[in-house]
Amino acid sequence: MTSFAHDFPFDPAYGLTLDDLSRIPAPAAPEDFAAFWKARHDEARAVDTAPEAGPVEEERDGVRLHGVTYTSVGGVRIGGWLALPVEGEVEHGFVVGHGYGGRQGAGPDVPLPLSRSAAILPCVRGMGSRSRLPGVPDEAAGHVLHGIGSRDTYVIGDCVADLWCAASALQELLPRLAGPGRLGYLGESFGGGLGALALPWDDRFGAAQLTVPTFGNHPLRLTLPCDGSGESVRAHHRQYPEVTEVLRYFDAATAAMSLELPTLVAAALFDPAVPPPGQFAVHNALAGHRELMVLRAGHFAYEGLAEEGAELTRRRERFFGAWL
Incomplete structure (x- = not known):
């Protein structure tokens, strides 16, 4: 069990050891869980994403970063960044999800795990500097509740579709990346949870990394205090307990079983x-x-963070090198 000095009014380790954590299961899926997500995926794949890449905005870490926009479900235009290698032909492609802080730029998601890679780094609807949407809160506590009254209106489902449409846009811009298993996925926190929901239904992806993924085991999460978006969902659940039926369809651990x-x-x-x-x-x-x-920790600064981050980078490079 890892413990740090902190001033949170709860224990961010929740009194659990690694052995305890290794035995935590996923909630059972609703009977129509797969059918629900496959239908959402079919809808997203039918979208004409009409991607448009802008001029170079930045060059670093072996890539040139362009602004990019594309169309997602509901006709929503999504913005973000397109990374293209400075040298050599594109051999690998990535879709990169972001955390619930949004995305103001390509940031630490560049450099990419493999050389000669291209990537699309979208801001999902309502989030970041390039995909704000009227009526959709752009801060985590409000965004995570938007449309939560129904599985068909919950914004998280549309954000998953934004990732599928990002993959479509990347493959349209770079046809050499078309085909099954050609793409990798990277997602941290919010982006990790979205990735777990998105990936089981899309054969264009060949490997994925999920870092501190959210949305896992909602029934358990509703019992655990935190200072992230989950606390907003917990407060909503206390007033509207029936929301548990919606959350069953957006459980990253349930999706991971597929x-x-x-x-x-x-x-x-x-x-x-x-x-x-x-x-x-x-x-x-x-x-x-x-x-x-x-x-040792996530969403928390601690001594040794840089070294642990460097080790994760090395693991990521070896992992994608083996599978993509």
Whole structure:
């Protein structure tokens, strides 16, 4: 069990050891869980994404970063960044999800895990500097509740579709990346949870990394205090307990039971924003080849963070080098 000095009014390790965390299961899926997500995926794949890349905005870490926009479900125009290698032909492609802080730029998601890679780094609807949407809150506590009254209106489902449409846009811009298993996925926190929901239904992806993924094991998450978006959902649940029926369809651990592509999970023992039991529930449920890197902490600054981050970078490069 990892412990740090902190001033949170709760224990971000929740009194659990690594052995405890390794046994946390995923909730059972609703009977029509797969049918629901496959229908959402079919809808997203039918979208004409009409991607448009702008001029170079920045060059670093072996890539040139362009602004990019594309169309997602509901006709919503999504913005973000397109990374293209400075030298050489594109050999690999990535879709990169972001955390619930949004995305103001490509930031630490560049450099990419493999050389000669291209990537699309979208801001999902309502979030970041390029996909704000009237009526959709752009801060986590409000965004995570938007449309939560129904599985068909919940914004998280549309954000998953934004990732599928990002993959379509990347392959349209770079046809050499078209085909099954050609793309990798990277997602941290919010982006990790969205990735777990998106990946089981899309054969264009060949491998994925999920770092401190959120949305794992909602029934358990509703019992655990935190200072992330989950606390907003907990407060809403106290007033509207029937929301549990909607959340069943957006459980990253439940989805992971159908996720068969190779997946590297970095899960934390101590995390005030995304409770570790939910993170490990995602890893434990994975149906295919899985690798785990245990982090001392997530969403928390601590001595040794840089060294642990460097080790995760090395693990990521080896992992994608083996599977893409």
